Structures are given as structure tokens and as C-alpha cells.
Amino acid sequence: MNSNGGFTVQRMIIGVVALAALLATPHFLSFHHQDLLIFLTINVLAVCSYRLVTLTGEWSLIHAVMMGVGAYTVALLVNHFDLAIWFTLPLAGTAAGLVAALLCFPLLRMTQFYFLIGSFAAGEAIRLTWVEFVGVFGGTSGLRGVEAPIVFGIDFLDPIPYFYFSLAVVMLCLFILYRIENSRVGLTLHAIHWKSALAESVGVDAWRYRALAFIVGSFFVGIAGGLKIHYLGSVTPNQFTVSFMVFILIWVIVGGYNKFYGPIIGVVVLTIFDESIRSFEVLRPAIYGAMLILSILFLPLGLESVPGKIKSWFGVGSPPPEPPLSDQ
Amino acid sequence: MGVVNFAHGELVMAGAFTIWLLHAQFGLGYIPAIGAAIILVTAIGLLMERFLFRPTRSDPLAGLICSIGVLFILQVIAALIGGDGPSKQVPPPFQGTLVMFDALRIPYQRVFSLIVSAAALGTLWFFLTRSKFGWALRAVAMDREAAELQGINTDRISIIAIGVGTALAGLAGGLIAPLTNINPHMGHNVIVTAFIVTIVGGVGSLSGAVFAAVLYAVFHTFITVYIGGTIATISGLVLMVVVLIVKPTGLMGAKISE
Numbered sequence: 001m002n003s004n005g006g007f008t009v010q011r012m013i014i015g016v017v018a019l020a021a022l023l024a025t026p027h028f029l030s031f032h033h034q035d036l037l038i039f040l041t042i043n044v045l046a047v048c049s050y051r052l053v054t055l056t057g058e059w060s061l062i063h064a065v066m067m068g069v070g071a072y073t074v075a076l077l078v079n080h081f082d083l084a085i086w087f088t089l090p091l092a093g094t095a096a097g098l099v100a101a102l103l104c105f106p107l108l109r110m111t112q113f114y115f116l117i118g119s120f121a122a123g124e125a126i127r128l129t130w131v132e133f134v135g136v137f138g139g140t141s142g143l144r145g146v147e148a149p150i151v152f153g154i155d156f157l158d159p160i161p162y163f164y165f166s167l168a169v170v171m172l173c174l175f176i177l178y179r180i181e182n183s184r185v186g187l188t189l190h191a192i193h194w195k196s197a198l199a200e201s202v203g204v205d206a207w208r209y210r211a212l213a214f215i216v217g218s219f220f221v222g223i224a225g226g227l228k229i230h231y232l233g234s235v236t237p238n239q240f241t242v243s244f245m246v247f248i249l250i251w252v253i254v255g256g257y258n259k260f261y262g263p264i265i266g267v268v269v270l271t272i273f274d275e276s277i278r279s280f281e282v283l284r285p286a287i288y289g290a291m292l293i294l295s296i297l298f299l300p301l302g303l304e305s306v307p308g309k310i311k312s313w314f315g316v317g318s319p320p321p322e323p324p325l326s327d328q
Numbered sequence: 329m330g331v332v333n334f335a336h337g338e339l340v341m342a343g344a345f346t347i348w349l350l351h352a353q354f355g356l357g358y359i360p361a362i363g364a365a366i367i368l369v370t371a372i373g374l375l376m377e378r379f380l381f382r383p384t385r386s387d388p389l390a391g392l393i394c395s396i397g398v399l400f401i402l403q404v405i406a407a408l409i410g411g412d413g414p415s416k417q418v419p420p421p422f423q424g425t426l427v428m429f430d431a432l433r434i435p436y437q438r439v440f441s442l443i444v445s446a447a448a449l450g451t452l453w454f455f456l457t458r459s460k461f462g463w464a465l466r467a468v469a470m471d472r473e474a475a476e477l478q479g480i481n482t483d484r485i486s487i488i489a490i491g492v493g494t495a496l497a498g499l500a501g502g503l504i505a506p507l508t509n510i511n512p513h514m515g516h517n518v519i520v521t522a523f524i525v526t527i528v529g530g531v532g533s534l535s536g537a538v539f540a541a542v543l544y545a546v547f548h549t550f551i552t553v554y555i556g557g558t559i560a561t562i563s564g565l566v567l568m569v570v571v572l573i574v575k576p577t578g579l580m581g582a583k584i585s586e
Contacts, residue, residue: 125562253389283404293398
């Protein structure tokens, strides 16, 4: 699991080139595609934080709503206290983390299928609260007027500076998430997934670690929600429905959830794919659905397993690990 | 059977759309149209079992994602056939109202739906608890390997289970078509309600599901009338979470062996 750690000169050069390419990208794009790039950056954070939650083997359906908790926190803070973006983003994460901490007590009593459905129900109940209490949350039309202000003379309404800003925030969060996964805590989470009885028998409190993953994952997706809403300028309950949750799920699974970078590949490839079939209009969801089915049937380990497969065809390197659970 | 079919609501939608197309558009009789809906939806279900759920059986999550793919495809097909315009209506084939006494009037259409649903449920119950197939089905759900060792053809059991489940979805679509607005996205509400009812009743317990369905319908209608629709759904979902906490196997569910 840790085999790809360590810094070599080669890796650093690749990293620097990739970063430079990333920084140059928005200058060659249309306004519409710049928007898309920002949302893509934010969605990368959403899928990576979701991966942390799923490390213990539990799949939740509340992640999109947690993003909404962050978004609504930002909207309320800006509207009532006029706070700057430096304060709203951490507070958005904190609020999502707090809600997650409260929900731990009912939700983490369940596992597997029941946890999936229970988290869905809890999320939908939170989302409907935003719809119902019009006075606080603005009902179905939501809250508006939360655009990021001008900071240090940089106009954040312009997509390019905002892209750089969100890229920096997301990279920082990804770095922390990566460190968590490869720390002692992250290894414990893996242990709970693959050998929960054994882990508990050596004194690991599985409930605590599951709660930790859930809260930390929610914290980071809360930040993602805040980033999104500062750019969009308004927040509505419909941005965080179960359909968006399904998209997070799809990105993670199609990308491959066994590796840290799998979900990132998933969200990037599928967003580009989705954009490239834009001209098909009505047919678009069906094409998307068909591709989803094909990738599940033929690439059960996700897109991240493709290079390994190609290598093994040409007899280079070891064949990829095939069933996903065999690394115990 | 350990299969979570997210597209179940869309199967009901497909059934309702068949009724709209054949009965309201082409003038086929209502009962033959229901028959056609059942056949069509069952066919979709069987294809899903053979080509999606069977290959992904070792990983329930993969099956779930596949069914989401089917959901997208079915919605698009429905939109292509019906056009993206306003919701479709099917004129009720049974006119008139059954008047029991002044306070209780039920349109014949609803009486028909009620009787057919009850009959279908009765048959299903008999099928699951009294027939040899029902025993085999529950054995497979409990422990697939052990069932196979006893000589049960688990592939055949799975395909019959999915076939029966989807045929009932087709029937439900046929029955609900004249009572509601038909549109490609109607499946969402169906699946939310189905999840709540299944969980509250207990996964794999038919009597639990029926009991929970009645309970939930009364509860939901009561709160909708006196407080409001959204609050009713919120309380339904909270109720479900509470049931999950207090008794994770549902009101009537037996303990599920791992």
C-alpha cells in the first residue's frame, strides 16, 4: 500500500511539469470550460474525502449533503456576519464535521447495507430541512449573494484567480488526506476494513476509527462545499440531492477505490467524457449509464488498473492484483 | 438475495409508460395493456439479472452501480418515447365512485387497484412461504453455498426471484398509471418510499413490508394533512433512522446471518 511513497528526482520533475501544465490550462480555455475546471477541482476534493470515509469499508450516501452543510454554513456566515473567505472555509468544514460527529451516534450503530440506507435517510432529512424552513435557509430557491469578495485586490469573481485559489486549497487538503491515509491512523482504517475482528482483538476501537474517518471526511467535503458556493454565489437544496451523491459514487468506483489517485482519475476522466458527449443532449444520461455498466463489468478495479493491465499484456511488470480483496 | 436494485422505481415507471403508450395512445384495452407492461418489465428485469447482477454477484456495490446505469438508460428511453413535455395522464378506465356511506367514497379505479394489489400480495406470500420454491429462495438468501450444496440451482432461483420482483414492478406501474402523473422521473419517489418501507418492515420480510407500508401511508397522510408534505417526509425518514437504531433488522425482520 505504501510502495509508491518516497521522493525521487524523476517524480519531482513529473510533479513540477504537471503543476505547470495545470496552472497554464485555464488560459487556453473558454469561459464555460474555466467554470467547469473550477468545479472539477472542487469535485476532486469531494471524491478524495469520500474515499477516506470508505476506507473502513462502509459506503455512506450522506456525503453530498455534508458538502451542502458546508455550503449553507458559508452562505449563512456571509449573509449574517459578512465574514471573509479565510474564515468561512474552515468554519464550513468545522460545521460539516460537527454534524457528522452528531450523526455518528445513530448512524455508526449500523453497518453495510443498513448504514448505506440509514445515511441516505439522514441526509435526505437534512436536505428537506433546508427546503422546509424558508425563513432560515430560503426554501427551494436557497440563499444568494455569497460570491467571494475581492481579496488583496484580486477579483475572485474572475474564474482564473479563483481557480488558482481553489487549486491551492484543494492541493493542501489532498496533501493532508494523503498523509492521513498513510499514517498509523490510515493503516488502522485499512485494517478495520479487511480484518475487523482481528483489528478489534488487538485493541483497536473500530467504532472510534470509523467515527474519525466519517468526521474528517465530512470536514473536507464541507470545505469543498464552501469553495463551490463562494464561486457560484448562491446555494439551493437541489445542488445536493441524491443524484449528486450518485455521481460521487460513480466517480469513485469507475476511477477505482483501491488507490488514492483512483477517484481523482475517475472524476477527471468522467467529467471530460461527459463534456465531450454534450452535443447528444437527451441521450447523454443513457450514454453515461451504458459506459458505467461497461466499466463495472470489464474494469472492476476501476480506471486506475488500466496501466497495470496493459503492462501485463506486454509482459512487463507484475500482473495487477485480481480480486481486489486478495492483499491481506 | 443481496441485490440492491436502484432501478426498481424506474421499472415501475416503465410499466406506467407502457400503459400510457398502449392504452391511452393506441387504444388497447386496459387489462391487455397491463399484461404487456408486466411482460416488458419482466423482460428488462431478466436481462438485468443475466447480464448485470449475475456477473457482479461477488460485489453487491458493483450491482448497485450497474442498476444506476440502467436507471439512466430507462429514463432516457422514456423521455425519447414520451417527449420531454408535461406529465402524461391516463384516463381512469373504471369510471364512477363506490359510495359506502356519505363519508366514505372510493373511485372504482382505486377499488380495482386495491383488489389486484391484495391478490398479487396474497399470491406472493403463498409463493414465498408455502411453495417449495419459496423455501429454496430463502435458503439461497440465507447462505448461497450451503443452498448449492443441498442441490438447489441458485442461478435459477435468482432469475425467478428477479423475474417475480420485476413482474410485480410492472403490475404496480400498470395499477398506478391512471392514478398519478406519469413522467420519466417518477421512479425517484417510488424508490425512496420502497426503501423506507422495506427497512422499517425488515429486509426480506413480506408481512413486515406490508405492515410498514400501511403504517407509513397512514402516518405520512396524517402529517401531510395536519402539518405539511415536506415535514411528513422528514418525519418518515427520521422514523426510519429511529427504527434502524432501535431494531436494525426492522419491525418484523429476523436476524440475518452473515
